Amino acid sequence: MSQQVYLPSYSIGEDVYKRVPQICSNYGKTAIVIGGEISLSKVKDKLLIAMKGTDIKLLDFIWYGGNATRENIERLKNMKTVQMADMIFAVGGGKSMDTCKALADMLKKPVFTFPTIASNCAPVTALCILYGKDKVEFYDAQKPAIHCFIDTKIISNAPIKYLRAGIGDALSKQYEVCFNTRGRILNHTNNLGVQIAKDCSERLLQYGVKALDDAQKNIVSDEFIQTVLTIIVNTGLVSVLVNLNYNSSLAHSLYLASVKIPDCKGHMHGEIVSLGVLLLLLVDKQLIQAEKVYDFNQKLDLPTSLMDLGIKDVKQIIDLILQDKYLSFAPYNITKEMIKEAIDILETLKHKKTF
Known part of the structure; x- marks a missing residue:
């Protein structure tokens, strides 16, 4: 074939x-x-x-x-x-x-x-x-x-909210793709995409804060260029190379669920996805990475809890998340109890102000 x-x-x-x-x-x-x-x-x-x-x-x-x-x-x-x-x-x-x-x-x-x-x-x-x-x-x-x-x-020169959202969206690529392909035998094309994905989030964690600060001053710095290229090119290459079933997981499940909630209409795609990244990392018990992303989101004023998105009905959002067909490609069954535990951790952290 x-x-x-x-x-x-x-x-x-x-x-x-x-x-x-x-x-x-x-x-x-x-x-x-x-x-x-x-x-x-x-x-x-x-x-x-x-x-x-x-x-x-x-x-x-x-x-x-x-x-x-x-x-x-x-x-x-x-x-x-x-x-x-x-x-x-x-x-x-x-x-x-x-x-x-x-x-x-x-x-x-x-x-x-x-x-x-x-x-x-x-x-x-x-x-x-x-x-x-x-x-x-x-x-x-x-x-x-x-x-x-x-x-x-x-x-x-664009409004800073777009770059912030772009960083939040691109942040998901490494974590979602590596999560959904875990333990799978991949063909060359998918494997190539996974190798590129492995660098996406790390580059953003390294350059993102400085890039956003420079963009606010309309400065085209190396950090700004690196971040823009990661958002547009690195993640784009992964999307082209990796099967759609492996490209989307819990971070985007939260976004697809939020589309059905009126209170989320004022939030950008990337903002919502960045919170979904935290849910994925906590569900998967990647606590060191979760702490890094939590601190990163705080520095960039990205969401760190459902209350930041105006979501009040936890049961509703969990039920909507679980309707996403791409969750079936996770390396194990994601349950409502797992998601609820991750949400509760983030709500607790919101009041403690520290991980």
């Missing part, structure tokens, strides 16, 4: 848009730029300057619709300029990226990504998370974006 693996590529720096004509010209002469309203305003002038005097024409700059939904994808599919374009340039954060990746996959068009925030690995993954009413759909495109253009200056 044959296997195809499409790996993402990327450029990073403050002048990466100058590389767009060289990298994209082999894929067509026209592009449609799709993203969030603020994100489009951040890249528009830079892209227009980069395309000036080249063979690539930007047909239009279009708002993606505000959420990654089937409805917004269908609306974009029916636009004449989208149909005319040879390429799709996806701009912004996770939801606009996922909208564009799914759109490009359905239309069989090449897609290039231009992240304006570092909130997750969506710019380099094939997986698209689409939202419906109180549900989440995983749409797996055939391949990731052809190339990702990471403008560090634009990302350093």
Whole structure:
């Protein structure tokens, strides 16, 4: 049985848009730029300057619709300029990226990504998370974006909440993947992804605090670059290489459960996942790592208990967590008693202020 693996590529720096004509010209002469309203305003002038005097024409700059939904994808599919374009340039954060990746996959068009925030690995993954009413759909495109253009200056100027959430989301990759693949015999592709995953959380624990501090001062430091690359590229490579069944565990189970709780609506994906990391580590009795992450979350003002997310009904959240099908790939059966014990530990620590 044959296997195809499409790996993402990327450029990073403050002048990466100058590389767009060289990298994209082999894929067509026209592009449609799709993203969030603020994100489009951040890249528009830079892209227009980069395309000036080249063979690539930007047909239009279009708002993606505000959420990654089937409805917004269908609306974009029916636009004449989208149909005319040879390429799709996806701009912004996770939801606009996922909208564009799914759109490009359905239309069989090449897609290039231009992240304006570092909130997750969506710019380099094939997986698209689409939202419906109180549900989440995983749409797996055939391949990731052809190339990702990471403008560090634009990302350093973004609201700090996105980088904080990006760190929280990426923090889960090492722990979830290594947990779900424990004791398994893996093929080459999955094993390669696991090896990359083993470095994700450690790099964030090493560079994350300084990176966030520098970002608040709009400083593009080495720590900032290392952190952005870990959020977007390292975790993205793992998502591409590792089977979806091994990519998600208890940390993301908490997020999927929280989607159904109105009080959590104001919290970002990565914030919620970072608390899920603590639950996973405590359930798995990785107490040294749990203490590291707990201290790290405190320093970054990430959640350390359910009360930080406004979740009051513990029984409800546990029942919702256990509905996640990806928990079945854990190396052992995770019970409600295990999760309740982990939650109780975090609630106790919230009052003690120390691990």
